[in-house]
Amino acid sequence: MKSSKHKTNKINYGAMTIKVESKTTDDVNYEVRITDDTLYRSDNISDKIIAVLSFNTINPDSLKIISSSKDYSSNMRADIIRTSLFTTFANININRTNDCLTTSIEKANFLVLNKTKNDFKGYISVPKVIIS
DSSP states (O other): OOOOOOEEEEETTEEEEEEEEESSSSSEEEEEEEOOOOOOOOOOOSSSSEEEEEESSSSOOOOEEEEEEEEEOOOHHHHHHHHHHHHSSSEEEOOOBBBBOOSSSTTTOOOOOOOTOOOOOOOOEEEEOOOO
């Protein structure tokens, strides 16, 4: 039985502290949970979870946004996701267009992976992921 590898990374996004938790059992399939870990959060923010993502390092078209919070603007969510992935994984490439994130430029008009309208489009390429 393979053991799960878990990594937690904290980054600053403006005045916010963002916690990025990544899990994998096979160094190929990853689940990433991005949460607002700011000590003094606004009372109108109901959910600490900003986004939950999954992707596969072999298939660059595999990024899936499983869920995301409506408490943050789509611009802010896209930037937080991109920044979180950049600082957590090596050699990750995300192109952001129209404040959205999808898996490939070719599919940007057809495949929207987020459950919340068309908040994310773009492209992700993950040639190598390093988790220590």
